[in-house]
Every structure is written in structure tokens, then in C-alpha cells.
């Protein structure tokens with residue numbers, strides 16, 4: 131795993147945007163895995179800023195797959211993750227909505243298999259952007275999720291519903307169920323880029339990177355993947371025992387070497 135301790139959320143946004151742009155320049159038909167929540171928003175704003183300034187690559191051939199989706203929201207609900215990603219990123223980059231995918235809660239019995247098939251038919255995800263829950267969840271794979279799981283329905287923990295209540299009127303309006311890529315789905319992507327900011331993520335980040343591989347911290351499954359980059363601000367990096375070492379390794383990295 132490549133652990134990248136950075137000075138601020140802004141630096142994370144710049145490096146994550148560089149990495150995504152780099153991929154799309156090399157592979158104009160890249161398949162991007164996108165995360166929702168608060169953490170990726172500065173990265174998305176940076177990509178949009180560059181795109182509007184005419185400095186970004188063309189995204190017209192890109193396809194995207196969201197990590198997860200709520201179950202039970204009215205179609206087109208503004209907090210659905212598909213509506214969120216249109217609003218926060220893909221519409222602004224000029225990606226046709228037909229090329230922007232999320233798990234489809236219309237038929238829950240077949241939704242998981244349909245999503246897995248859609249990702250496979252697209253040729254798999256080239257770069258998957260990830261956040262991490264304060265409890266160590268990855269996408270909506272809560273603690274105890276199988277590390278081999280594929281896209282399926284999960285029940286959110288009360289903590290996750292409380293964390294996400296800020297996007298809704300109250301915790302009571304946060305759905306109890308979601309469709310989420312499984313940990314096994316995520317591990318199939320070519321390159322995983324996990325971003326985390328703020329002290330509230332410090333324990334989860336330390337458990338994921340330095341703790342034992344365990345379904346009790348689904349994000350620890352990153353340890354099984356051959357190409358993971360973890361971009362951290364000082365708050366999120368604060369509980370890492372080997373922080374000095376990660377700093378040294380990153381400082382030594384030649385400029386030509388991409389994440």
C-alpha cells in the first residue's frame with residue numbers, strides 16, 4: 131500500500147484530481163468508480179474547476195460506476211447517490227447520463243447481479259475512489275461484511291445513519307437499507323484510491339492500514355490489493371504508528387512516478 135500523508139484536504143483534492151486526469155488522458159474511455167459523501171467533494175470541485183478552465187481532459191468517453199445507493203428513496207430523490215453524482219460531478223464534466231451508473235434499487239432481487247454484470251461488461255473499474263466510515267466501513271460494507279462479498283443489499287448501522295443524517299432532515303429520514311458494491315467487488319478494481327480527512331477518521335484509518343485483516347474493519351481488505359493509494363490529511367493520519375516511515379517513503383518518490 132502506498133500511504134501518502136499530505137498537508138491538507140486541498141492537497142488531497144489536487145493529487146486525487148491529478149491521478150484521475152492522468153488516467154483519463156492515457157485512457158479516454160476509462161471506467162471510473164466514484165464515491166459519494168463529503169470527503170470526495172473537494173476533489174470533484176477541483177476536477178470541475180480545471181474542466182471549466184479548459185485544462186482537463188475530455189470525459190465524453192468515460193463511464194462511471196457509483197459505489198452504493200440508498201434503498202427506499204423516491205425515484206429522483208435529491209439525496210439518492212445517482213442524483214448526487216450527477217449534481218456534484220458528472221453533469222459538470224459533460225458525461226452523458228447513460229454512461230453514469232449506480233446500483234439500481236428498482237428490483238432488489240436482481241440488482242446485485244445486474245450491477246456486477248454491468249461493471250464486468252464495461253471491462254471492470256480502472257480507478258476506484260473510496261472514502262472510509264468512522265467505523266471502518268468501505269462503501270456501505272459495514273463491520274462484519276464478508277471480505278469476499280459482491281454487490282447486494284445491506285442494513286446500515288445506527289452510527290452510519292447518524293453520520294449521514296446531515297444530508298437529510300433527521301436520522302429518521304435516512305434509509306435503513308442500501309445496495310452496495312461488496313468488498314470483493316471493490317478489490318477487483320485496478321487501482322484503489324482511498325481518501326480520508328479529519329481526526330474523526332484517524333482510528334478507522336489506522337485500523338485499516340495497520341490493524342489485522344478483519345471483517346470487523348472492512349477497509350482492512352485494502353491490504354489484499356496490489357495497487358492501493360491512501361491519501362490522508364494530518365487529522366486522518368494522526369493515529370498511524372508508522373507515519374514517519376510513510377512520510378520518508380513518499381518524500382523519496384521520484385517525480386515521474388505516478389500514484
Ligand code: PGA
Pocket residue numbers: 166167168169170261262263264267268269
Ligand atoms: P464521508 O463518508 O466522506 O461523508 O465521511 C465516507 C464513508 O462513510 O465511507
